[in-house]
Amino acid sequence: MFDSANAREQLVxxxxxxxxxxxxxxxxxxxxxxxxxxxxxxxxxxxGKLGEQLQQILEIKMNGLEQLIxxxxxx
Known part of the structure; x- marks a missing residue:
């Protein structure tokens, strides 16, 4: 199940x-x-976690979503 509170915490x-x-x-x-x-x-x-975060940031940038961050x- 999708946990929106957890997703927001992860984005922050x-x-x-x-x-x-x-x-x-x-x-x-x-x-x-x-x-x-x-x-x-x-x-x-x-x-580890940093590698996962760098991958997420790359996806965000490739999709032009930086302004959400x-x-x-x-x-």
Missing amino acids: ELANTRIHFGKYQGRYLIELPEPYLVWFKQKGFPP YPLIKR
Whole structure:
């Protein structure tokens, strides 16, 4: 069964997750350039939750849905 409260929590978490390594360290995942995410897709996403989140962000960007994520960021 679809749990909309859980889905919202996951989206809020996704919106507020930052990358903790590399050239873009400290940036929100949604702020990562699409070519960087495509590179990960080609080379292999990191294992675990971060890899799953990077895949989700790539799908969001490829479908032009970034504007749905920005309002969820807690700055």
